Amino acid sequence: MTEDPRPPAGGEGAAGEPGDEPATRRLPVMEPVVPPGGMPAGPPTVRLPAGPASAASAPAGPGSPARVPAQQGPGVPAGSGVAAGWVVPGGTEPVIDLVDGTKTYETGAASVQALRGVTLRVDRGEYVAIMGPSGSGKSTLMHILGCLDVLTTGTYHLSGQDVSAMSEAELAEVRNRRIGFVFQQFNLLASLPAWRNVELPLVYAGVDRRLRRERALRALERVGLADRVEHRPGELSGGQQQRVAVARALVTDPDLVLADEPTGNLDSASTEEILGLLGDVHAQGRTVVLITHEAEVAAAARRTVRMRDGLVQDDTATLAGGAR
Ligand SMILES: Nc1ncnc2c1ncn2[C@@H]1O[C@H](COP(=O)(O)OP(=O)(O)OP(=O)(O)O)[C@@H](O)[C@H]1O
Ligand SMILES: [Mg+2]
Numbered sequence: 001m002t003e004d005p006r007p008p009a010g011g012e013g014a015a016g017e018p019g020d021e022p023a024t025r026r027l028p029v030m031e032p033v034v035p036p037g038g039m040p041a042g043p044p045t046v047r048l049p050a051g052p053a054s055a056a057s058a059p060a061g062p063g064s065p066a067r068v069p070a071q072q073g074p075g076v077p078a079g080s081g082v083a084a085g086w087v088v089p090g091g092t093e094p095v096i097d098l099v100d101g102t103k104t105y106e107t108g109a110a111s112v113q114a115l116r117g118v119t120l121r122v123d124r125g126e127y128v129a130i131m132g133p134s135g136s137g138k139s140t141l142m143h144i145l146g147c148l149d150v151l152t153t154g155t156y157h158l159s160g161q162d163v164s165a166m167s168e169a170e171l172a173e174v175r176n177r178r179i180g181f182v183f184q185q186f187n188l189l190a191s192l193p194a195w196r197n198v199e200l201p202l203v204y205a206g207v208d209r210r211l212r213r214e215r216a217l218r219a220l221e222r223v224g225l226a227d228r229v230e231h232r233p234g235e236l237s238g239g240q241q242q243r244v245a246v247a248r249a250l251v252t253d254p255d256l257v258l259a260d261e262p263t264g265n266l267d268s269a270s271t272e273e274i275l276g277l278l279g280d281v282h283a284q285g286r287t288v289v290l291i292t293h294e295a296e297v298a299a300a301a302r303r304t305v306r307m308r309d310g311l312v313q314d315d316t317a318t319l320a321g322g323a324r
Contacts, residue, residue: 093160095256095287096122096145101154103140103310114140116310117154122289124255127282129298130291132307138291139260141307145289146179146258147171159255176204180249180257184264186241188233188248194220195229198248205252219247223277239270246277250286257281259290263297275300 103115114137122128130138143149144156147163150171156163158174166174181187188197199216207215220229223243233241242262249257259278263271271294279300282288290301298304306313 094121094123094157095126095159096120096289097155097157097160098144099155101141101144101151101156103137103144103149104152114310115144115151118307118310118312120305120312120315122287124287125282125285126303127278127288127301128290128303128305129301130289130305130307131293131295131298132313136307137310138307140310142258142260142289142291145256146181147175176201177252178255180252180254182242182245182249182257182259182262184261186233186238186245186265188241188244190233193230193232194225194236194244194247197233197244198251201248201252215251216247219251220244222250223247224273237270238266239273242266242270242274243277246274246281250281255287257286257288259288261291261293263292263294271297 098118098120101115101118101120102113105112105114116137118137118141120141130141132138140149144151145158147158147166151164159178161174163171163174175181189200192200195213195216198219199212202212202215217226217229220226223246225240225243225247228236228240231240233244236244242265245262249259257278262278263274266274275297278288278290288301290297292298303315303317305315305317
């Protein structure tokens, strides 16, 4: 990959037309995944210290992927992923291994301890719902799990890799290749048709243009949008937009799918659809962590972790006598 790390573009989110440019153009690439103004649920400081370009789209410099063992080889190999039915390769280590994680936000004179010592282990193939009152630290936790932010203290291993030891470029690499994000606000680029939105993570990963299109179209087919691939987000319903976002989250064949209130803006029919899709994703062996306020959404998951005041208050895996 030969991406050109550009400075943050002053928060502008216009994508322009990606056309057939190589992966070296200024990257709005991950903006749909991490919007330019920061995460929907949090102030802009919920970003990596290096700023928007790094958190949102920092390309890994040449050579940096070497320190990120690619589970499936460099880039996104032909013939894997969506085409293979999103089947996840096996492995024994937990996908998420967070120990005594704390996160303190310093804003001016005030400091907020958003996480106060969270230990969470999620094994490959689990489907976990994270619940808890507003302000309890759910989104903060997701930012940590998604390598969008780093712990103040504690350790986090993602698929066996110590995230705290990674450079920002490596974190960007991990985010792009190993994690699929779905947000409440969809975070699609308005100027791009559905398939272009879905292919963006592959552009960033340096995947060949033809393969990108192929994989994006297959991903859209999997979410039932084969007949909407040329539609722009404004021409799609909320549920359809979120389906595009799910396709985008899966197109890189990630280890982990993180969803922060993915049904928060949807009506009940669309909520059912999205839950059905996430259920399929889980059934195919993928690890899913979903944040929700709604009990019926959490009920779709096999395990519920409840947060309160920056701590895990209870965890059905533990309550059930699990070894975590
Ligand atoms: N970037 C930030 N800077 C300062 N404080 C922050 C930041 N992000 C979150 N916080 C604070 O950390 C605490 C946890 O916030 P967080 O967004 O994780 O809560 P949440 O459980 O996701 O809430 P909600 O259900 O409302 O989305 C809150 O007190 C919040 O005000
Ligand atoms: Mg939140």
